[in-house]
Amino acid sequence: MFSYWEKKHFFHYDLIVVGSGFVGLSTAIHYKEKHPKARVLVLERGVFPTGASTKNAGFACFGSLTEILDDFWHMTQDEVVALVARRYRGLQSIRRQFGDKKLSYSHVNGYELLEESQLSALDELKGVNKLLHPVFKEDVFSIVKKPEKLGFSDQVKAVVKNKFEGELDPGMYMNSLWKLAQEKGIRILTGVSVCEVQKDAGIVLAEDKVGKVSLEFIATKVAICTNAFTKKLWPDSDIQPGRGLILLSKPVDFEIPWKGTFHMDKGYVYFRQVDGRLLLGGARNRDFEGEKSTDFEVNPKIKSHLEKLATGVIFPGKKIDWDVEWTGIMAFGKIKLPLIQQVGPKTVAAVRLGGMGVAIGWQVGEELSVLLSKM
Structure with a gap:
């Protein structure tokens, strides 16, 4: 059960990014820089990014x-x-x-x-x-x-x-991303588990972990940035x-x-x-x-x-x-390059970082924002 105010202000966006790791936040920030008036929402199922962004070893490396x-x-x-x-x-x-x-x-x-x-x-x-x-x-x-x-x-x-x-x-890197996202007016909601992305309609179906409440967010564009957890939202993706x-x-x-x-x-x-x-x-x-x-x-x-x-x-x-x-x-995946592509009329994805999220996450987010801007 949602109030009139909640329905009016919290469920409709120009861009919804699923995943608040390095790539997700980078995508949201770069897109907001290109479109300052856009309403941008980032959804994350955990309190912190779920995959590896704040769990990695902190190596600024590119290959031995x-x-x-x-x-x-x-x-x-x-x-x-x-x-x-x-x-x-x-x-x-x-x-x-x-x-x-x-x-x-x-x-x-x-x-x-x-x-x-x-x-x-x-x-x-x-x-x-x-x-x-x-x-x-x-x-x-x-x-x-x-x-x-x-x-x-x-x-x-x-x-x-x-x-x-x-x-x-990695924690300080994430703090820097959080601060920049906040300064640009990007909304981040944690504890929201996305169940489905309707790629043609721009609809994101999710569940509030606390109250087990079903949520339906609507966006002009959706970006899937869930890396290892992408199969659930994009079953055909080359993700291992x-x-x-x-x-x-x-x-x-x-x-x-x-x-x-x-x-x-x-x-x-x-x-x-x-x-x-x-x-x-x-x-x-x-x-x-x-x-x-x-x-x-x-x-x-x-x-x-x-x-x-x-x-x-x-x-x-x-x-x-x-x-x-x-x-x-x-x-x-089969190759070491990140997977950056449009997966539906209103949906794009940037996943498969190959363990190099620190090195390429910011850059991948920028590339995805360019793809979003062309849609």
Whole structure:
């Protein structure tokens, strides 16, 4: 049961964005900048963005050496270079927009640990640098001369440095998006679970989680920005969920001999230090099928693997006490490019960020706003 005032003011919009993560809020902001008088609503089922935006590890990265080399098996050289460029330019764009301080961005460099079986990647380093030179204008990757000073186990045979990567605080990034959205008059409703988008009519059917009340919102245009949870609203989409586990230790009682963002195993494993703690995550490649899930649960097989890496490779012989664990749900597809397209006369979608929402979310939102403006 709704009042006359509620029906009059809260259910009709020029644009409704489903999903309040990095892409959803970026889409709403860019569209509002192009159309200042438009009434824009963002709907979110959780208190915070549901998928991965505020659950990621805070890496400002675009691809490790072995990850890029692995991409060459599935993509052309031009496609791989374009993908890296898209990610790097996306990171640069949010730094320009919000400033490093508001993102808590730190340019600490990126690193990749190589085991014996991966040393052949070093033979390709020079060639990869040459391919990426048009984007960066200088070499991206170099070999760390004295990796033993970083304190890793002797399982690590080499360390590759990437001087163009850094780290940020995903919560501060989200705060910056919230503030900008508020300044532009964008309405955000949380606790609203969208059940259906009628793509031809611009009707969004939802449910209020608190009162179990059915809601019907009407918009001139609708944007689906639900990433891994898109199948429910767009069943034909090429979307495969990919869950990611992150472990955060208690503050360690020893000096950490390194700083930076680190990758292992073709980028599937990643770690960094946060407030004197070890943040360690990933390893979904240890159980791809098990991690094709939208359930926020911890996979014991992956957790055990990460814990062994912590005390066996990263801090050999040290005791690590774990404090917090969580999972985020990413979205992948047959190719690594984001899916940005019109899916109905009044509806568009921007999903499938491939675990790179920090790098490309703002940019994808801008591209979707352009598509919306053409409708």
